[in-house]
Amino acid sequence: MKKLLLLLVLVLSVGVIAACGNTEKSSSSSEDKKEIKIGATAGPYSDMVSKAIKPLLEKKGYKVEVVEFSDYIQPNKALGNGDIDANLFQHKIYMENFAKENNLELSELVVVPTAPMGVYSNKYSSLDEVAEGSTISLPNDPVNLARALGVLEDAGLITLDPDVNPLTVSEKDVKDNSKNLKLQPIEAGQLPRSVDSVDLAAVPGNFALAAKMDLLDALVLEDMPDDYRNRVVVNTKDLDATFAKDIKEVVESAEFEATMDEQFKGFGKPAWMANR
CATH class of the missing domain: 3.40.190.10 (Periplasmic binding protein-like II)
Incomplete structure (x- = not known):
């Protein structure tokens, strides 16, 4: 009986240690997320993600999938339910109204050059x-x-x-x-x-x-006022995530601006980019 109790204690101990290890691993993998999905409407903004953002993130070791949408509803729905990690298609006013009407917590990460009227x-x-x-x-x-x-x-x-x-x-x-x-x-x-x-x-x-x-x-x-310029948007809970900070960093880079100047002529630059 004593041997059986000792064996049971050992098994339980191993289980607890394994569970702790899995928790630490899960937390670590969340922090070190290297596969991300960025949604954008088909056209210039999916092109912007594919040509100007994705290559720079890949240099940082990310695997990036660009998910195209054909309307202005699904990109935020997909973001809110976790199907994608960020999106690029909307201005501030739309984002705030959509989030309020659909009970989502969305936040802008960085404003990008936008095709003007x-x-x-x-x-x-x-x-x-x-x-x-x-x-x-x-x-x-x-x-x-x-x-x-x-x-x-x-x-x-x-x-x-x-x-x-x-x-x-x-x-x-x-x-x-x-x-x-x-x-x-x-x-x-x-x-x-x-x-x-x-x-x-x-x-x-x-x-x-x-x-x-x-x-x-x-x-x-x-x-264009910056409120009308498109922005990269994430779930508010991810604002401080490493992948979000890296997206912001590549958009604010000189390499990103050079690609915009070369391949997206006529796009108006946001204040942070025009004034630096």
Whole structure:
């Protein structure tokens, strides 16, 4: 009986030691995570991950899988449930609203260069040529509409109510329209096609690039507030994870900026990059 009790104690001791070892190993493997998945919408931002972020992370020893999405819902859902570790496709306002509405804890890691909205025309070669009563198509969703109106104001074509938040401004806030431009809000995805049928079109950068438009063909490009620039986003609990810090480090590197300058011409740089 004594031998049996001694044997049982030894077995239990080994089990406890093994469990502790497994716990330490699990904690260590979480800290030393070297395989990561980064989600992005198909197009320029999945290209940015593949061409400018992934190679630099691989130099640090990571194995990186780029997961492409075709909508703006699934990248955050996949992040929240742990299917991916980070994503790149959204600006701050969208991220905060989505997180609130879906009970997610999301945080931005770093703001990246972003394709700006531009005013395009097949009729005019400069804004100085814009005639009285010209028609301009604009995005009909509130966020992009506010951006488009800001571009027109910066270009001197309209004046907006200075007391209104520039992030939520709409057509009713136009105080001066000296050329009597006809503002024609339409679905954002239709804006590239509308260039052929209207005098001017304010086209968000991602839709312009999807339609194979050259950002540098715009009569004017948006001086985009950083709140509208896309960012790498992670679950808030991972903000201090090593992989998150390494993603931030490679995006802030000179090598990343050089790739952006070479392969993503026309993308507007965030303040931290433009001012360094």
